[in-house]
Amino acid sequence: MTTAAAPAAVIRVTVPPRTLRSELRAIKIVFRRELIRFRNDRLRIVTSLVQPLLFLFVLGSGLQQLSQFGTHGVALTTFIYPGVLCITVMFTAMFSAASIVWDREFGFLREMMVAPVRRSSIVIGKCLGGAAVASLQGLILIALAGAVHVPYDPLLLLGIFGLQLLLAFSITAFGVMVAIRIKQIQAFMGVMQMIVMPMFFISGALFPVSGLPGWLGFLNRIDPLTYAVDPMRRLVFGHLDLSAPARAALDPGVTWWGWHLPALLEVAVVFALGLVMLAIAIWEFNATE
Amino acid sequence: MNDHAQAIEVADLRKSYGDIEAVCGVSFAVAPGEIFGFLGPNGAGKTTTINMLCTLARPTSGSARVAGHDVVTERDDVRRHIGLVFQEQTLDGYLTAEQNLRMHAELYGVDSGLVAGRMRQVLEMVGLWERRATQVMTFSGGMKRRLEIARGFLHSPRVLFLDEPTIGLDPQTRSSIWRYIRALQRAEEITIFMTTHYMDEAEFCDRIAIMDKGQIVVLDTPAVLKAQVGADRVTIHTADDDAAVAALAERFGIDAQIAEGAVTFYVPSGEEFVPRLFAELGVPIVSVSVARPTLDDVFMAHTGSTIRDAEDSSTSARNKMVMKAMSGSRS
Numbered sequence: 001m002t003t004a005a006a007p008a009a010v011i012r013v014t015v016p017p018r019t020l021r022s023e024l025r026a027i028k029i030v031f032r033r034e035l036i037r038f039r040n041d042r043l044r045i046v047t048s049l050v051q052p053l054l055f056l057f058v059l060g061s062g063l064q065q066l067s068q069f070g071t072h073g074v075a076l077t078t079f080i081y082p083g084v085l086c087i088t089v090m091f092t093a094m095f096s097a098a099s100i101v102w103d104r105e106f107g108f109l110r111e112m113m114v115a116p117v118r119r120s121s122i123v124i125g126k127c128l129g130g131a132a133v134a135s136l137q138g139l140i141l142i143a144l145a146g147a148v149h150v151p152y153d154p155l156l157l158l159g160i161f162g163l164q165l166l167l168a169f170s171i172t173a174f175g176v177m178v179a180i181r182i183k184q185i186q187a188f189m190g191v192m193q194m195i196v197m198p199m200f201f202i203s204g205a206l207f208p209v210s211g212l213p214g215w216l217g218f219l220n221r222i223d224p225l226t227y228a229v230d231p232m233r234r235l236v237f238g239h240l241d242l243s244a245p246a247r248a249a250l251d252p253g254v255t256w257w258g259w260h261l262p263a264l265l266e267v268a269v270v271f272a273l274g275l276v277m278l279a280i281a282i283w284e285f286n287a288t289e
Numbered sequence: 290m291n292d293h294a295q296a297i298e299v300a301d302l303r304k305s306y307g308d309i310e311a312v313c314g315v316s317f318a319v320a321p322g323e324i325f326g327f328l329g330p331n332g333a334g335k336t337t338t339i340n341m342l343c344t345l346a347r348p349t350s351g352s353a354r355v356a357g358h359d360v361v362t363e364r365d366d367v368r369r370h371i372g373l374v375f376q377e378q379t380l381d382g383y384l385t386a387e388q389n390l391r392m393h394a395e396l397y398g399v400d401s402g403l404v405a406g407r408m409r410q411v412l413e414m415v416g417l418w419e420r421r422a423t424q425v426m427t428f429s430g431g432m433k434r435r436l437e438i439a440r441g442f443l444h445s446p447r448v449l450f451l452d453e454p455t456i457g458l459d460p461q462t463r464s465s466i467w468r469y470i471r472a473l474q475r476a477e478e479i480t481i482f483m484t485t486h487y488m489d490e491a492e493f494c495d496r497i498a499i500m501d502k503g504q505i506v507v508l509d510t511p512a513v514l515k516a517q518v519g520a521d522r523v524t525i526h527t528a529d530d531d532a533a534v535a536a537l538a539e540r541f542g543i544d545a546q547i548a549e550g551a552v553t554f555y556v557p558s559g560e561e562f563v564p565r566l567f568a569e570l571g572v573p574i575v576s577v578s579v580a581r582p583t584l585d586d587v588f589m590a591h592t593g594s595t596i597r598d599a600e601d602s603s604t605s606a607r608n609k610m611v612m613k614a615m616s617g618s619r620s
Contacts, residue, residue, distance in 0.1 A: 010476055011407045013399045013445045015369040022398035029395035037383045040424070107379035114343060115396035116368040 018116060026117040030125025031132070034096060038133045048095055048137060052088040055206070056080060056141075056148070072246035077148040079250055082233040083205025085141050085160060086167060086225065090200065092137040093168045094192055096130030097175020101188045113288075120282040123176060127278055130172030131165060138164040149240075156239045163235065166267065167228040170274030177281040180288065199225045210252035221256065224273050227266040230254045234263050294357045296321045296448050296480035297342065302351035304337050311337040313503035314351065319480060319496075321447075326494035327484040328588070334503040335484035336376060339452050342482070343373055356447040369397070372441035372449040372479075376456060378433055382426030386417055386436050389425060390443055397444040411439040414476070415469050431462035435469060442473055449474075451483040455490065467493055488584040497584075499591055506591045511584060518582040518590050521559030524551050525566070526575040533572045540569055548595045555582075555590070 016022065038044070060077035067076050103109040112122050142160055145152055178195070182188045202216070203225035212220060220226050230253060237251040254261050297319040304312040312334040319325040327335045340346040342355055344364045353360045356370035380389050387408065394404045412418040415435035425433060434454065441449050454470065455463040471493065474481055483494070491497045491511060498508040507514065527533040533552050537543040545554035556562045559579035567574060580586075589595055 011403060011410055013403045013407050013443075015397045015399060015444050017369070018365055018398075025395050025398060029392055033381070033384070033388075033392060036388060037381075040383050103381075106382070107375065107377045108381045110345075110375055110377075111379040111393070112396065114345060114368060114373055115393075116365045116398070117396055 015116060018118070023118055023121045026115070026121040027125040027128070030112070030122055031129040034099070034126065034129025034133055037099070038136070044095065045137065048092050049088070049140060051091060052084045052141060055087070056084045056144075059206070060148075070249065072243060072249060074240075074242065074246050074250060075149060078150060078240070080206050081145070081148045081150060082236045083203070083229050085138065085164065085236075086203070086229050086232055087200050087205055088141045089134045089138045089164045089168045090171050090196065090225070092134035093130050093171035094175045094196055096126075096133050097172050097179045098185065098188050098192070099130075100126065100176055100179040101182055101185050104183060105185060119285045119288075123278065123282045123285050126176055127169060127172045127281075130175070131169035134168035134172065135161065135165045138168070150236055151239055153239050156235065159235050160232065163228065163232050163267070166271055166274070170224075170228075170270050170277065173274045173278040173281060177277045177284065180281060180284045199223055202226070203229045205229050208250055208252050209254055221254070224270065226254060227261075227269040230261075231263040231266045294354075295319060296323065296356060297325070297482060298354045299342070300352050302338065302341060302353055303349045304334075304341060304346060305349045311503055312341070315498075315500075315503075315505050316351075317498055317505065317508060319448075319482060321480050322478055323495045324474060324481045324483070324493060326491045326497040327482070327500055328486070328488070328491050328497050328584070329484075329500035330486055333500040335486075335500055336452055338500075339450055339482070339484060343371060343450055344368055369444075370447045372444065372446035374434075374437045374441045374449070374451045374454055376452040378437070380425045380433055380437060380440075383424065385422050385424055386412065386428075387421040389436065390440055393440050393443055399444050407443060407445075411442050411473075414442075414473055415439045429462075431458055431466065434458065434462075434466055438466070438469060438473070442477060442479075445477065446479060448480045448482060451481065453484055453486070455485070455487065463487070463490070488588065491584050499588055501592045507587070514587045515582045515584065518555065518586050520555035520557050520582065522553060522555055522580045522582060522586050523559050523562065523566075523577065524553050524580070525577045526551050528573040528575065533570065533574075536570050536572050540571075541565075546589070546593065548589070553589070555586070 056077055060075075060080050064076045071079060100109065103112070113119070138161070142157055142164075145157070150156075175192075178191055179188055182191065202219050202223045204220055205225070209217075209220050209226065209230070233251055234253065237247065242250075254266065295318040297317075299318070300316050301314045302312060302316070303310065303314050315334075315338060327338065329335055337346065341348050342353055342360060344360050344367050347361060355367045358366040358370070360367050381392070384392065390408045390412070391404070394408065399407070409418060412421055415438060417432065417436055417439065420428070420432070425436065428436065438451075438454065441451070451470070455466050458466065467490065470481070485491060494511065496508065496510050497514070499506045499514075509517075525533065530547050530550075530552050534545045534547060537545045537552070537554060543554050543556065545552050547553075563577060563579065566577070585595060
């Protein structure tokens with residue numbers, strides 16, 4: 001087989017010099033790889049849903065008894081639903097970013113690093129792919145809206161998906177930025193525990209952000225996730241029929257020295273942070289030998 | 290580009306990691322179409338050299354041109370014209386064989402119209418066409434290696450680098466891998482630069498350079514190198530090796546070495562020497578063997594140790610230091 005047929009019909013291909021088009025092709029294939037891997041890895045789809053569902057249904061339903069008065073009759077699951085929408089995306093996006101560490105450990109990163117493409121194309125493809133995968137995961141949580149008394153309003157669902165996409169992009173960029181410096185998957189998981197869990201708890205995903213003790217209020221305002229959870233909650237609560245006191249207690253909005261941040265500004269903060277971290281990730285990746 | 294240019298030209302190439310010099314000034318040239326082997330124990334500096342030629346590591350000093358392009362100033366041009374098979378496995382196990390190759394073709398910007406035909410061709414050459422839709426994680430070590438070799442050839446490189454292509458494979462798989470490499474090399478008319486620490490594999494090369502402690506000790510065809518040893522290798526097991534070495538030096542003027550638990554030395558026409566040995570050595574001999582020179586002997590003649598001993602002792606300690614320095618410097 002190897003000796004007979006080979007010489008006559010060798011197809012010769014050439015590798016053209018780098019162009020914008022070839023960079024876009026590289027971004028596309030790195031992006032597609034994330035999607036293919038996600039599709040092939042059904043276990044991951046299930047496992048990364050466990051935590052958000054625990055928070056939503058176990059913690060939410062369990063603490064309901066204690067919080068009857070505080071929530072003015074709103075189910076606690078409904079209250080924490082926007083926060084859970086955010087953390088689902090966050091956990092999945094972090095997992096996507098972790099694949100850079102896997103790729104390094106299992107050698108595939110080298111295959112990408114020696115290709116005649118810009119390192120930035122690889123990082124951008126990775127971030128977009130991670131964002132897409134995390135948002136797909138988020139769809140499952142969006143589908144559960146009815147179970148927590150949130151209406152299936154097309155505009156609302158579209159808005160949620162858009163916010164998830166944005167958050168997923170920023171978090172993946174953040175994760176990639178961290179992952180590039182780390183060589184072992186265990187170390188990455190450790191760092192994630194150190195960063196992700198505090199970010200999640202402080203963000204206000206599980207509590208209203210007004211009237212917090214001073215130190216917690218301060219931490220909350222410097223937690224980037226706060227600026228993703230708040231617009232998500234405003235969006236969802238905007239489509240709920242609530243009494244004025246309930247709205248004031250549960251959806252107070254984020255303030256800076258008494259000034260209410262507009263939702264658009266919060267979204268812009270998340271996007272800007274994502275871009276900055278993407279830039280840092282690219283810079284770091286370029287400096288890697 | 291000049292048609293008469295060498296496929297690889299290296300002049301006084303050096304690489305240091307901190308205080309440790311991994312490659313201490315190597316120079317050589319490889320002609321187009323040649324299979325050129327870098328031979329030496331682990332830690333001799335082979336992989337570091339290959340990394341510099343592949344633009345994965347920047348030389349500390351010296352210069353290298355691959356496929357007519359400078360590895361430092363024309364990095365992308367070098368990358369477009371080389372294929373790589375790394376020592377460690379670099380496939381994505383979650384993807385199928387075909388998806389791995391497709392990913393490579395897209396990253397290298399291979400003309401979309403030709404990709405499918407070319408992929409089929411390289412997959413058939415390594416006997417994996419039937420398995421193209423299988424996830425790579427289910428492949429055996431030998432199949433993964435063959436797929437990596439197919440991938441290295443996929444974009445029709447001018448020079449293919451193989452870093453220890455058969456490491457960790459069983460002898461049967463090793464020889465089948467070599468059949469594939471040779472068949473591909475003939476069909477594609479490309480230059481192959483490879484490293485190995487299996488002496489028998491060096492026989493596949495047109496020329497070999499023996500590397501030890503960051504330097505090229507000798508460079509020539511396998512046949513010439515073996516002829517240079519010019520003597521048969523005699524290995525004896527004795528009751529007292531140290532006494533035997535002393536006796537050999539004293540009575541026959543032979544410089545013998547103890548390696549791998551036996552006394553080894555070289556004499557012209559070994560068979561005729563054996564009767565004298567028994568008669569005059571004065572140390573009881575347990576067993577004796579005489580062999581025509583092999584590349585192992587070439588290595589021994591030039592470095593004073595067998596390749597296995599060299600790996601076990603100081604060199605591997607040095608290797609660990611280099612590895613440590615490397616992992617420290619590249620974040």
